[in-house]
Amino acid sequence: MLEIQDLTLKYGQSQILHGISLTAEPGKVTGVMGTNGVGKTSLLKAIAGRHPFANGSITLNGQTLGHPTAFAAAKAGIAYVPQGREVFPLMTVEENMQTGFACLGGAGGHRIPDRIFDLFPILKEFLHRRGGDLSGxxxxxxxxxxxxxxxxxxxxxxxxxxxxxxxxxxxIGRVIEVLREEGEIAIILVEQYFDFAVGLADQVFVINRGQVTFNSPNPKQDRATLLESVSI
Structure with missing residues (x-):
């Protein structure tokens, strides 16, 4: 389980996150919602080691990660799919995927699992196409x-x-459902598309001005309250 406790984050003199606490369990989708600019992406960047946080702690399966770099977070088991995707445009689809092997260690010899192509069949068809030539x-x-x-x-x-x-x-929604059903990965979903997020999430944390202002353990049942909370 991933546990975030009292996380604070700053950009220069501006404090963006004010004591964020949340948990994410394997086999569950944890939604993080809120309007633009409330700190959702900053939270993910802190967890993924993309931006240093000021105070608080990140614990994964009982092990405190300290202030990890992006590589250390990836090696610990945290994978980040950023807003904007950030694929390597001049590398092929295959080469883009092979970059994921970097944090697995070993002497090489890794191969792309067939499971990836079961989840995303189009990638097998476009294996030798450049990432920048793909649609969004x-x-x-x-x-x-x-x-x-x-x-x-x-x-x-x-x-x-x-x-x-x-x-x-x-x-993508079906892939998230498959991953949840397999029960091995804790998924944190930051999403503005309300119906998509509520339809998939097992719990939702609403962030407003860098703080958790509402936590729903039953998003579908709390749909109306969530919609009002996200709109504030």
Whole structure:
């Protein structure tokens, strides 16, 4: 289980997160919602080692991670799919996915699991196409696949539906459901698409001005309250 306790984060003199606490369990989707600019992406960057946090703690399966770098967080089992996807545009789909092997260690010889192509069949078809030549939806599938190749304990998804066509949104939703049913990965989903997030989430934390203002252990039942909380 991932535990975030009293996390604070600053950009220069501006404090963005004010004592955020939340938990994310394997086999569950933890939604993080709120309007633009409230600190959702900053929270994921802190967990993923992309931005240092000022105070608080991050604990994964009982082990405190301290202030990890992005590489250390990835090696510990935290995979981050950033907003905007960040695929390598001049590398092929295969090469993009192979970068995920870097945090697995060993002397090489890793191969892309067939399971990845079961989840994202289009990637097998486009294996030798450059990442920059893919559509936004295809790049999103590639970014998630690359994260899964790292064999994560925690998967951080930042706005996975942004700019994506409806058919691929449905496919990404099905992939998240499969991962949840397998019960091995804790998924944290930051998402503005309300119906998508509430439909998948087992619990939801609403952030406003860098603080958790509402926590729902039953998002579908609390749908109306969540919608009001997210809109504030």
């Amino acid at each position: 939806g295809q790049q999103q599938q590639l970014a998630i696949a690359r994260a899964l190749i790292t064999q994560p304990k925690v998967l951080l998804l930042d706005e996975p539906t942004e700019g994506i066509q409806p058919s691929i949104i449905k496919q």
